[in-house]
Amino acid sequence: MNIIGILHYKMKRMLEQATELTNDGSEDLFDLITHEINERDGFISFERFMELSLYHPELGYYTKNIERVGKDADFITSVSIGKCYGLILAHHFAKVLETFFNSTEKVVVVELGAENGDLALDIMGEFSMLLSKNLFERINYIIVEPFSLKRQALRARLNSEGIGNISVISDLKEENNLYGVLIGNEVLDALPFRRVRFRDKKWMELGVGINRNGNKMKLIEAERRIQNDSLISRVVDFPKDLPDGFTAEVNINFEQLLSYIHSSFVKLEGYFVDYGSSHDELMDISRSNGTVRAYSRHQHVNNVLSSPGNNDITSNVDFDWFRASAETLGFITEEPIDQYRFLTKSAEQWLLCIEKSGDQSAKNMQLINQFKMLIHPSTMGRSFKVLKFRK
Template sequence: MNHQLGHPSVVTALKEAIQSAEFQAITFRDYMEICLYSEPYGYYRNERTKIGKQGDFYTSSSIGSVMGEMVASFICKQLHNESPETEPVQIVEWGGGNGRMALHIMGEIKRTEPAIYARLTYTIIESSGYHRQQQRTLLEEHAQVIQFASETEWLAQPPQDQLYVLANELLDAFPIHRIRYKDLLFQESYVKWQEEGQTFQEIWRPISSQRLLDFLDRSKVQWLDGQIGEINLEAESWVSRVAERIQSGSCIIIDYGDTAEELFAPHRYNGTLMCYRKHQAQDDPFIHQGEQDMTSHVNFSSCQIAASQSGFTDCKLQTQREFLVEQGILQRLQNHYDPNPFSEVSKRNRSIRQLLLSDQMSELFKVFIASKHSLLNKKR
């Protein structure tokens, strides 16, 4: 048996899907979905720690509470500009991980804007039972404000005013179509099982999906021969579905990614797909199924198109650094020198600097905000 194969139950699910598929091969998109989301041992479904030192990667909420405070500050500013001070406020966090971002946002609103906190409902849409349990435990002090919902329940409700939807490092983990441009034609990646080598193998076939062909038709990017890239149709659909629920408010996406021109540029010849396991990054998705994270950079150009077509009137894409500075992070740096490196002040100043200065986080990470303004609520 191949020792690099992942969780036996995920491997079995993949082999079954491949055996029942036409050509005995499934699209890379379906392969990635099974690796990450199959029950109960897919990467995002199993009970292993994923975030932090014991896990596979860090998120911005692992670096202190500053990111959550800045998101809270953005939402409170919007509310002061736009809305009557009696209406209910909804924040919806999609895929809340271990709950730390929610803790930091609610803590900041409670501390600085008790009147807004008093009319706040914070909904977490979390499909993993393991993470939901972590969130309940961590967020006990906000139990009266918090609710949990499934995606289906939440999307079925009517549109609401003063609704803020937050996706922090969510879209990069949606299953993607892997595309290659070869001999003047676009092909799609499929995955088959090789019995003799006991391995999963990538093969390339002509694209059959009309949505993918339409996407490539629209895109103005020139590909090089042999170049590989990812198309995340799910991210576009997600933005459109969320838009239907927001009568006024914003959709806030924090993730690493870029515009289409950058993502399909020649220096991205092999695409942006990466796998993370125990803080080691590598680019082979055909090993450790269910035991490694798989992600690709978010195409913010396609999010922006989807947002504009879905009725969002203002769309803004910034680097994480620009967003943090605009929300007042520099005022939070405490200037007095503290000789104790473990004091709260020192720890906080360090986490602010890390969010602002570490090349990887501050420039690679973007904040995309799409907003709708309620005509009824505009303050005269």
């Protein structure tokens, strides 16, 4: 859910298109979207609707200066629960860096979807205690943030913390020949995606149109023949024995994102943490309406097309398609692992240290409580998976 105020891959095209729509500021996002629908013969893809709703440079949900993450905002993330998540990731990454990158002259940790920079501070703070001075000083923590106002806010916050080896850049292409680790927490689910609907024994694209009632307009679902070549190639192998009206989400941007990462790294241990399903699970008839959903103030929003720019929009990640896209580019992938298994294994050393020391300080008890929430099956332990890939 989170991120990306955040993303980069498609960003250049999206920013150019969204900027073209921006006029003197008198129109709101609904007006901009309806204007574009009218300009495009009454139909835009759901992907385009999502791009504008979430990432319009001035009016998008992830680009506006609002509080999105936290118990008093729209949703919580593993990062917002507290420092424990970053602490455990630091323990895991420390082993990775010491094992695979200890002799590398320059090492990076790249984060996509950093939001307010909490994870960077938590990881680097723990690194300063875990790693040798030599290795720590060779690390550059790179946050990739495409939006200038968010970059400015991140830099101001990080500078105020006095940690010098964290940088904020607009595009990973500013760096190349990288060696190190990449982390994206709840990034994949916020990548704009297409929707398709099985209608009369064939797949149609499900996009966004306009319903007019006098002078009033509202956004509605609209179907048309699939015209995008990438989408056509994706649905060709989809089941043909589904009930009429079966709806699914299709992300055709994974390979573009992964290609962007692949070209920047010489050697990489990459991790995306997100919620999702196998392709077969997503095609099960019990999910005939798909998994797209919107949230505001921790509440499910019934109409995902309502109030663009004010709600988070997401869907379950197709883990099989992500892995296939990664492997096509030459990445080596692993089966998704439950967050509770990944964090429990990564936290072994930290938990043993607490047990041996007998330290039951308020700080440690707070961290333990955060750990329990991160791994609990009813919260994030099973719903979130860790997708590991390497080059």
